[in-house]
Amino acid sequence: MSAAPALRAEGPLALVCGGGSLPLAVADLVVARGRPVVLFPLHGAADPQSGARYPHHWLYLGQLGKFSRLARAAGCRDVVFIGSLVRPAFWKMRFDLTALMLLPRIAAAFHGGDDHLLSNVSRLVEQQGFRLLGAHDVAPEILVPQGALGRVQSTERDHADIALGFDYLCAAGPFDIGQAVVVADKHVLAVEAAEGTDQMLARVAQLRANGRIGTAKGVGVLVKAPKPNQDRRFDLPSVGPQTVEGVVRAGLAGIAVAAGETVIAEPDRLVAAADAGGIFVVGAPTGLKR
């Protein structure tokens, strides 16, 4: 690859891996571009297969010193955090010496919302001499493009629900809540907070099974977007085949995400699942909607 020498000068990329299929997908994309990777899968979160293909070191949350030492020894300067991570209980973390020296700051980071936590974590990592990048900086293919991803198209009615969903997520942004909402016929059915998107969709399916949803099956949209002031290097909203399955079970019409600001895991499987389930998946221009 002609770009390889320039990329090699950057050194290998350190990938701190949370849950889901995205971390390994990003690793593959980065390696395909000619840049080596070193994986740091997190115990309790990352895919157990994370060590199969690339150099790797398993970490417990809180092992900041171990991470810094190993990443530096591998010649890494750039770090990407990728994959889902349940907000851990403070007392369940394992602090190594470096982390212990920073404990007051880490403890302070734990008070307040996720954005607050993440911006503090990123500052700690950068103070160790690393540069923190977003997964989409090293693998832009993972971002959802504008337009329909599968065969099914959204309708005018869906567009009204999508616009309301984006408006809500924008208004709720300052409160550092979830990144997703379900809107059906201009009625907000469910708002995501600590439970995550999959569990919110399961709730909608349950409400429908109990006859508590007034709109017909096939009406309603899962809308996802990053919070207005979110640090894009962390925790962009993501969709994958599992999201599609949840939307089908919830009896909704489709999924709308912020184009260029949402990460897609396993795009081929996602599109196949959406087509099979008869739902649309659309990347919407948030410039128009927010």
Add this chain to the structure above:
Amino acid sequence: MSAAPALRAEGPLALVCGGGSLPLAVADLVVARGRPVVLFPLHGAADPQSGARYPHHWLYLGQLGKFSRLARAAGCRDVVFIGSLVRPAFWKMRFDLTALMLLPRIAAAFHGGDDHLLSNVSRLVEQQGFRLLGAHDVAPEILVPQGALGRVQSTERDHADIALGFDYLCAAGPFDIGQAVVVADKHVLAVEAAEGTDQMLARVAQLRANGRIGTAKGVGVLVKAPKPNQDRRFDLPSVGPQTVEGVVRAGLAGIAVAAGETVIAEPDRLVAAADAGGIFVVGAPTGLKR
């Protein structure tokens, strides 16, 4: 009672009864003030015992003509809607002739959020010649006063969570979502939408059982308040012993509601449950917080 003659001139009060213990409690309070009541319990929602003590006529949702005829025959001019009501599926309603004549307007009312639905329903009832009142207009005792209701007091940390909860509910108001949120250590854990408060609390209990809540047991507040532009004659937020039990199971510190804008069902049982569970219940002045 000396006020009885003046009250009698108003005629009996028509109480359209949804679910929960509040409708019969309100009936008792109104009768204790010397005004007779006629109950209109709703099939599928109201307590099956609704007919035990007072004149009553069971209704299906959509029987606007039957309601108007029977309420008029009983000499009622004032109507109160009270009790919980799950948003019904449009096609599950039973429309009588009067409702059928108004069907386009009723169908239109079903598009959009609950506030929209309720304001349309109230217009339909008023067009039948009735005056729609709030339950607190006829039984002001049901409103939560300012201050702590039980023995347990809220702390400074709780006050920060309460303020954040009221701020969120205010910001989410235009979206006609739920009236409740759970905030723990300035982190929004759960937002209520179509599922209702009890189910949201069960979700928090489940998240805690799964180790997915970062804050310790005994931290966090259920915050309830009416939406900023809500028609106070309908659907003021309510708390009761069941809410207290849900908060105890969710491992939270207490409950904060908008003083003077929240309805309390079975206050004695609520206070006893809160004291036994070691949680606070406080009516907070929204003037300071919203």
